[in-house]
Each structure stands twice: as C-alpha cells, then as structure tokens.
Amino acid sequence: MWGAFIQGLRDLGYEEGRNITIVHRSSEGQYQRLPDLAAELVRLKVDVIVTPASQNVRAAKQATQTIPIVMTGAGDPVAAGLVDSLARPGGNVTGLSMVAPDIVGKQLALLREAAPRVSQVAVLANPANEMYALWRNETRAAARALGLQVQIFEARTPDDFSKISAAMSRGRAGALLVQIDGMFLLYPTRVVDLAAKHRVPAMYGTREFVDAGGLMFYGPSMKDGFRRAATYVDKILKGAKPGELPVEQPTKFELVINSKTAKTLGLAIPQSLASRVDEIVQ
Secondary structure, eight states, rough: OHOOOOHHHTTOOOOOOBBBBHHHHOOOOOOOGGGHHHHHHHHHHOOOEESSSHHHHHHHHHHOOOOOOEEEEEEEOOOOOOOSSSSOOOOTTEEEEOOTTHHHHHHHHHHHSSSSSSEEEEEEEESOOOOHHHHHHHHHHHHHHTTTTEEEEEEETTTHHHHHHHHHHSSSOOEEEEOHHHHHHHHHHHHHHHHHHHHHOOOESSTHHHHHTEEEEEEOOOHHHHHHHHHHHHHTTTTOGGGGGBBOOOOOEEEEEEEEHHHHHOOOOHHHHHOOOEEEOO
C-alpha cells in the first residue's frame, strides 16, 4: 500500500533522494508503540506526517499541533475527534476517511450471497483497534437486519490466532468476517489459514487477504486511498493549510473473489454476484 503512495508522489513529480526524503516508522501492529514513534518523527522535524488508521492519527496529533498530518484512510475522523468536520477539518489533520455507509452490512450480504446456507458468522476483530467498539456494534446491527448470528473472536496479538482457531472448532459458524486492522495485515496468511482450516468462506476488508488465499474482499480501495494521500502532501508542501483541505471519503469500491478458494470450498459463485465482481484472483 505504501508503494501506491510512493507512486502517487512520483506522478506528481517527486523522487525520493532528489526532491523529497521519506522517513518510515512502523509499530508492527503494536499500538502501544505509536506515541513514541510519533514523538520521534516530531523530533526529526519532518514537514508532513502521513499515517493510516485512527489510532495512528491520534498518536501523531497528540505529539504535534503544528506539523501537518495526512490520513491515508482513518475510520470516522469526526466521531473520533480528529477533525472538526469533513468539509473544514481545522487544526493540523486532513486526508482521507475510509468510512462508508453500511459497509459491514454490504460485506455480510455479499458473503451470504456467496454462501446462502450460512446462518452463523464468526467475526475476527482486534479490541485494541480504536474503531473496534463502533465496528462491533455496526456488525451486530447489520447481522440482525440480515437474520444472521455472529460470534466475535478477539485477537490482540498473533499468538491469539491459535486460541481462536480452537474456539472456532467448538462453534458452529459457517463463515468468517474479518475487521480491517493493522495487526491482521501483518499476518495475512495466518488470518486466511483460520478460514481455510475450518473450510468456511470469509470476507475481508482489504484485498491483501484475497491475494493470500482468502475468498472475498469488498470495500474501499486502500491503495487508491494511499495514492490520493500523495495529492494532500503535494498541496501542503506547496503552502496549503491542512485545516482548510476537506477530508475525502472513499469513492472507489472493489469486489474481489479468489476463484481457486471458491472451488476448494465447493462454492459456485452465483451469476448475480459474479456480474458485480471487479476482479477474479486465480
């Protein structure tokens, strides 16, 4: 995904080592490290901080009120108190939000369309994620509207995956829904293996999991968000104030299905669903 951001900068005439310097720091999914990493970037006196996810943005905002911060795809920045409004964010934070109306409901509906016999869905989520409570509530509400039951499994570290797998063995879930989370993105194969081991269809919030062998992804294109974040950096470096740059909401949504995984699960993707697929991963 950061490759899309770099490409976005190149498209705007920036070349690392020639007219721009990029300093990269990663918490490696350990959210407790974010404040120290943000403080380190502030000490380096960078011109702009570019970061994904609400908790990352919050750590950066707590570290500096002056250095511009560009979100590549935070949750709901208004509800999280990161900006005053989408139209006029105020302060030093702007960028892109990944919030879309009823995204979880659409994911569950597509998952059931692919596997119509499913009545109970296991949900994998990270309670350390700042958006966890909101996402959990939206998931439960969407499931009720669709007549589905959900069982939420919480994973804070990769060590929790084996415990969740054992718990899933005792349950009766016929499908899996995975929350968007930085820690999960670090271990896509292990997350995908949860569904593969229990032979259940799974829906993911980013396409990296489908590339790793997961069944389906539906949602905003995170790569598109990272690429678009480069335009904010360009405007800020040319003098624009972040508080006056409106926060963008996602405009590009993708439905991606792994055909090999579908065959392994014995799923015949209905034509009504196949006609809406943006990409088939072989």
